[in-house]
Amino acid sequence: AQTVTQSQPEMSVQEAETVTLSCTYDTSESDYYLFWYKQPPSRQMILVIRQEAYKQQNATENRFSVNFQKAAKSFSLKISDSQLGDAAMYFCAYRRPTNFGNEKLTFGTGTRLTIIP
């Protein structure tokens, strides 16, 4: 079974600085997807970034980028120029490939990110 581990229950960063959230996973699959989701107090799960395992290039979305190390099964999220609106719970998630949208997400335990003004 796939497992996802987030070893940092809480992180804090000064506004405008850079922070990295860690995630490791365990799988015997060679093809899969990895995600970072953000959950603010509103409860809404918001996709931050997605990485496909067969792509060697690290995904980037504006201030958000990942460091995907497939051999090490590591998938960290870097947030640059941190903003107050980045404060939230961040969940790392794993999913097998799907053609019909029939694969579940396996989530890590989350990291609570605090932004210090």
Place this chain on the structure above:
Amino acid sequence: SAVISQKPSRDICQRGTSLTIQCQVDSQVTMMFWYRQQPGQSLTLIATANQGSEATYESGFVIDKFPISRPNLTFSTLTVSNMSPEDSSIYLCSVDATEAFFGQGTRLTVV
């Protein structure tokens, strides 16, 4: 992309009663997923709902406690039955295309 409307957004219920949560998607989807997020915890899959067949439940979740309906390709309901305070959680529905989209969540408090 998919837009998911979930309701109610929150409710406070008496123990022993049942609550039905609705999830409406703006496009047809094969599977819908129901997750539970207990206070301060991560998301755990309750069940997967496919239109026209019985839902598939994860270990630790049973149909009598969490009956699910999936009458068509855009709608599903999750009922939390015979509630106890331990059922106080956020319940989220989700659909998956190239990425998973989530409803806004239902915050349930059982008193």
